[in-house]
Amino acid sequence: MNKFIGIDISKQTFDVSFSKKKQEVFDNNQKGFKKMFKDIDPETGVVMEASGPYYLNLATFLHNKKVRVFVINPLKIKRFSQMNFNRAKTDKKDAEVIRNYALKMQEDLKEWKPEPKHIKDMKQLHTSIELLNKQLQQTKNQLGAFEDSGSVCKELGKSFRSILKKLEKEKERLEGQMLALGKEEYQQTVKSLTSIPGIGDKTAIMLIAISGDFEKFDHYKQLIAYVGFSPRIYQSGTSVKGKGHICKMGKSQIRKLLYMCSWTAKRYNKACVEMYERLEKKGKPERVIKIAIANKLLKQAFAIAKNKTTFDKNYQSKVCF
Numbered sequence: 001m002n003k004f005i006g007i008d009i010s011k012q013t014f015d016v017s018f019s020k021k022k023q024e025v026f027d028n029n030q031k032g033f034k035k036m037f038k039d040i041d042p043e044t045g046v047v048m049e050a051s052g053p054y055y056l057n058l059a060t061f062l063h064n065k066k067v068r069v070f071v072i073n074p075l076k077i078k079r080f081s082q083m084n085f086n087r088a089k090t091d092k093k094d095a096e097v098i099r100n101y102a103l104k105m106q107e108d109l110k111e112w113k114p115e116p117k118h119i120k121d122m123k124q125l126h127t128s129i130e131l132l133n134k135q136l137q138q139t140k141n142q143l144g145a146f147e148d149s150g151s152v153c154k155e156l157g158k159s160f161r162s163i164l165k166k167l168e169k170e171k172e173r174l175e176g177q178m179l180a181l182g183k184e185e186y187q188q189t190v191k192s193l194t195s196i197p198g199i200g201d202k203t204a205i206m207l208i209a210i211s212g213d214f215e216k217f218d219h220y221k222q223l224i225a226y227v228g229f230s231p232r233i234y235q236s237g238t239s240v241k242g243k244g245h246i247c248k249m250g251k252s253q254i255r256k257l258l259y260m261c262s263w264t265a266k267r268y269n270k271a272c273v274e275m276y277e278r279l280e281k282k283g284k285p286e287r288v289i290k291i292a293i294a295n296k297l298l299k300q301a302f303a304i305a306k307n308k309t310t311f312d313k314n315y316q317s318k319v320c321f
Contacts, residue, residue, distance in 0.1 A: 003041060006099025007048040008091045009055050014048075017095035025091075028054065033061045040067060047102040047109070049074045060114050070102065071112040077101055115212055118185040122209035125178040130253050132171040139164055179205055186213055188308065195310040196300050198265030198272065198293075203257045207301055210254060220302035227254055229295050255294070262293035270313040272296055 006017040009028060016036060017023050024039075026032035040046070045068045048055050059069050077094075080101045086093065102109060115123075143160040146152045182205035183190055193204035208214070210226065217223045265272040272293045279289045304311060 003044040004099050004102035005040065005044055005046045006095045006097070006102065007046060007055075007058070008094035008098060009048055009051050009058060010091065011054055013091075014058065015091040015095040017092075017099040020096075023092055023095065028058065030057075030061070033058055037062070037065060037067075042066075044068075045070055045102065045109070047072060047098050049077055049098065059112055063112070063114055069112045070109045072098070072101065072109075080105070118181060119209065119212050122178055122181055122205070125174050125181070126206060126209045126253070129171060129174050129178070132167055132174070133253065136164065136167050136171070139167065175202070178209070182208055189213055189305055192304050192308065192310055193301055196297065196304065197269040197311070197313075198261045198297055199301060200261070203254070203261055204301075206254045206257060207305075211305075214302065214305040217302070220299045223302050224295055224298050227258070227298065228252070229255065229258075229291060229298065258294040258297055259290055261297055262290040265293050265297055266290070269293075269297070269300075271300070 008015045012028055013025050014028050014032070014036075015023065015025050018039065024036075026036045040062075046062055047070045048059065050071050050073060055071060059071060062069050077098055081094075081097045084097075084100070086097060139160060143152075143157070143164070146156065146160075179201060183201070186208050189208055190201065190204045193199050193207060194201060199207075211217060211223060214223075217226070262272070266276040266289075267273065275293060275296055276289055279292060284292075300311070
């Protein structure tokens with residue numbers, strides 16, 4: 001394929017770069033989608049950024065019309081634009097940059113497909129639970145600050161504790177819904193993942209939700225990077241040697257769950273036990289070891305879910321996923 005249309009989309013409108021000479025603006029609604037679709041050649045691919053939720057309706061519409069859709073990480077487009085010394089920053093120019101990216105980086109393009117409704121529902125529940133966790137922590141911190149002052153207004157303390165109770169109850173309700181939905185729709189994957197010593201129902205459901213039942217990634221390293229456990233090395237030449245650490249650019253809630261899972265895995269998961277003992281002998285800090293174990297759990301989960309099998313403590317991996 002050597003024909004691409006670049007789209008820069010926002011909440012109200014989207015700019016379309018059909019070619020160097022043809023660019024148009026359409027309303028971001030069904031009427032605008034239908035108007036734009038009339039000008040699309042059947043052999044043309046449509047490329048757009050993953051701009052929050054704004055691209056989803058258009059991408060789904062085009063996919064249903066049998067148009068090949070490609071959704072790109074905005075950071076890749078930004079870096080591509082910088083590499084080409086683009087100084088202008090307008091919606092029209094961005095659409096052109098997206099089309100040029102597709103023309104030059106065709107081998108990196110991966111066709112987009114809508115997520116199943118169950119995955120969408122689980123991801124929305126997951127996002128809501130993360131929001132409730134933040135609200136809970138903020139409320140606890142504020143109440144703690146009042147208490148540390150030495151005197152808390154009686155009515156204020158009562159109000160804060162009531163809010164905390166309601167938030168905890170709502171969090172438990174949503175977690176229950178997510179767990180029930182995951183077990184109902186992805187029973188086999190849940191069974192496979194929970195066969196791994198250290199991974200329970202809650203972590204299994206979270207992994208299914210963020211990975212689209214492990215269809216979103218082709219390699220376990222992509223999953224590790226998405227979660228935010230990839231190491232970041234800061235080094236240049238012989239003089240700059242910064243301390244390495246994980247990037248933390250991914251999902252904080254699943255990182256916390258996996259870190260907690262590592263406590264169990266280091267005792268009952270054979271591969272993780274061996275890793276713990278080996279790293280402990282090298283003098284590695286406990287936190288570093290548990291992050292390494294969490295990575296091992298992700299690698300095991302990816303392999304087992306992809307192969308649709310169950311955990312075998314004596315299995316020796318010959319093929320790296």
